[in-house]
Amino acid sequence: MSRQRRVAVTSPQTRVALAARRGVSAVPRSLTGDELRAAARIRRRQLRIAASTLAAAALLLVGLPVLLGVVPVDVRLGPVPVVWIAVALLPYPVLAGLAHWQLLRAERTEGGTERDRGR
């Protein structure tokens, strides 16, 4: 394994916090107006994306128990109770799928703000 370059590990904000404790000021470069506007736009979009993923997750975590509470255990798929499959196996691929969906959309929003501005 090649030896990687080692970097300073504090962010601008942590540097400020640590410097303030020593009585020094290390205020980071402030964002320009354009950057702030871009960041506000990204945050709004990310919030919308997050809300849709959270809604889907809530459907799984809040809704599925309600459903399983009423479906009888004796409904079977072959020898296996359907409700057991629904709690033991089903949630994991669903969660992984949601994670993948969220990751794709969040990265696209972040990288493609200029291109997507027209939308």
Add this chain to the structure above:
Amino acid sequence: MIAFAVVPVVLATLLIGARGVAALRSTSDFLVASRRVSPTLNAAAVAGEYLSAASFLGTAGLVVKNGVGALWYPVGFTAGYLLMLVLVAAPMRRTGALTVPDFAEARLGSAGLRRFSAVVVLVIAGLYLVPQFTAAGQVLTLVSGTPHWVGIVVAGAAVSVTLALGGMRAATYVQAFQFVLKLLLFIVPAIWLVVAVGAGTRAEALRPAEYTAFPRATEVTFRLDTRLQVREPVTVLAGGVPVRLDPGEHVAPGEATWVFPEGAAVPEIAGAALPGSDTWQHPLLDGGNGHPLLATWSILVATALGTMGLPHVIVRFHTSPDGRAARRTAAITVGLLGSFYVFTVVYGLLGGVLLPELYLSGATDTAVVALPGRVDGGTTGAVFTALLTAGAFAAFLATSLGLLLALAGALAHDLLPGSLRRLRLTALLAAGVIVLFALPAVRIDVGAVVTSAFAVAASTFCPMLVLGIWWRGLTARGAFVGMAVGLASSAGVMALGLLARPDPGLVALLLGQPALFSVPLAFLTMIAVSRRDRPPAGAEAAMLRLHLDERT
């Protein structure tokens, strides 16, 4: 045979730990491996760190004790990473803060809030660590007959030496290695068990008969004082002496061994479900309080929201080079954890059929390790027992390592800022203190205490992180009051429940699993108090910065 299983795990942990020593130079190296870890390696490390005794042993044990509904626990454990990915992973990494208390100060600019957060870290890490060490003792007692304290001391020594030598740099490789190890040691025995038990037992596991009568003379060693509801008169051998029990309540003293005769009716225990009964087969959690849906939701809220507030998990995301890598780490972790947890059901269902007497003894946490011996009394069974013991021990080591780091970080980095040497020393001291706490804590229920750590994290750090990242209006005072209310309504209420011991019912449920109300309460308090304050001038820019890709 057992030394054969545990020694390689400890040795490998030490060797991989030592490998990191050469690279270790500064305090930030120690804490976050100088941030040069790829998402896949880091996700394996996160998963390795996260899969604790509660996951490896506790969940399957809870299935034996409470029924199929306990399978919601691992669902919540996994969903926690989805919520982390959605809400905190990337922005949190971009603050550059080393720990949660560091985040509190970076975002809200209050040194007092940082110290309060560090105290919360101590509470969560303590609640999480003590049961890990206790479980280590329990499993070693079961498989080798060594005294309880041997396991605790061995675990404490291995963990603290690794930490002191290598820190997080070592921990990243150790944790990633241990994830692969745990995954293999969980999946391979599960597949072997399914094959080895034969078609009859497999069919029985899917259509379990209620455990109403002992199918053979059954020896039960009670782990704790246990209240039994005897339904029919029965004569048991208590330490070899016949004792007649009339119908009604009887208390079996902890560590007593009773032999129930063949065909006798199985006594019931309040708060647990008879294996195979309708309640047991019902896919919702029922702790005997009569509100299965609320109980299930409460566990899911605590585990799914608590994950993002666990200090040892958050610090791990800071080993990613940037926000984007941190987000990918969280996404990969969801998949890795899922591939582990789908096998829990094998141990749970087989445990319910083959080891139903654990329901009486209370030693359900040992179900996973005890199963191979029940299926195969020969060498093969012994080998698989050894493999599962090694996996369980790896689980204690990995989780304890991360938790001790968070604990030492909170003490040495946030409460009393200091040098690398002080941080190493703190880790050693913290391990010693936890061992001292774990030694007398034989009587705690591993799964329950770990879940309480999740509830505390969900009620304190989760609202602070989510609001701090997405809402510019959060103020230091709001965060402080909200976390204090969250701490009181989670840890405080659970302590109250332990002291008051209410009768089963809604009150007992809410006192034992307060997340359902403590989390919303903490969020609302934080918002309400913050709205009375004016956020500082730079708050909006400080928040927006977290959503900007740092590479642009």
